[in-house]
Amino acid sequence: MTPGKPDKPEKPGKPDKGKKKHKPTLADLEPAPAGPDECIFCRIVAAELPSRQVYADDHAVAFLDINAWHRGHTLVIPRRHVEDLVSGEPTLPEIAPAVDAVARMLKDRLAPDGINVLSSAGVAAGQTVFHAHVHVIPRYADQPGFTHLVNPVEVPEGELESVWRQISDGS
Ligand code: 5GP
Numbered sequence: 497m498t499p500g501k502p503d504k505p506e507k508p509g510k511p512d513k514g515k516k517k518h519k520p521t522l523a524d525l526e527p528a529p530a531g532p533d534e535c536i537f538c539r540i541v542a543a544e545l546p547s548r549q550v551y552a553d554d555h556a557v558a559f560l561d562i563n564a565w566h567r568g569h570t571l572v573i574p575r576r577h578v579e580d581l582v583s584g585e586p587t588l589p590e591i592a593p594a595v596d597a598v599a600r601m602l603k604d605r606l607a608p609d610g611i612n613v614l615s616s617a618g619v620a621a622g623q624t625v626f627h628a629h630v631h632v633i634p635r636y637a638d639q640p641g642f643t644h645l646v647n648p649v650e651v652p653e654g655e656l657e658s659v660w661r662q663i664s665d666g667s
Pocket residue numbers: 536547548559560561562563564571616622623624625626
């Protein structure tokens with residue numbers, strides 16, 4: 497771009513003859529699944545990365561989602577690295593007690609109007625972090641139903657901190 501001169505507007509529309517139109521496939525969306533060494537959730541389990549932990553047992557750890565869809569959105573993850581809940585040895589039975597405990601704790605401490613429990617396996621299902629996890633999402637009557645489920649909002653640090661305290665202290 498020449499300084500002082502406005503950018504040339506792009507010429508509208510003739511298709512580029514030389515180039516074949518690329519039809520997007522799932523492979524285009526596929527991020528390289530992180531191995532255990534570079535996995536952010538393994539690093540959270542190892543306390544190499546910070547998290548707002550709300551629960552832990554021998555098999556699982558639970559912490560607040562950094563991009564909460566709704567107040568109190570929590571992730572329950574197995575301590576061992578596995579890509580998703582339908583790969584390798586069965587993981588769901590191992591973390592089910594943690595999922596149950598977390599869902600009941602959120603119900604008790606935050607008094608939501610409802611709760612969703614869900615897990616995504618694979619890019620096509622919406623998975624973005626390739627260490628298995630279960631989302632436990634408190635729901636509130638002002639944003640009901642599936643249409644409002646995935647509703648990532650910028651959550652201010654203070655808000656995450658305050659809900660974390662409310663869950664942890666039971667206050
Ligand atoms: P998925 O899209 O794979 O079902 O869910 C991954 C979730 O992990 C997302 O909701 C995302 O906000 C959350 N997440 C990604 N990175 C971090 C992180 O470093 N810390 C926390 N607490 N949550 C994360």
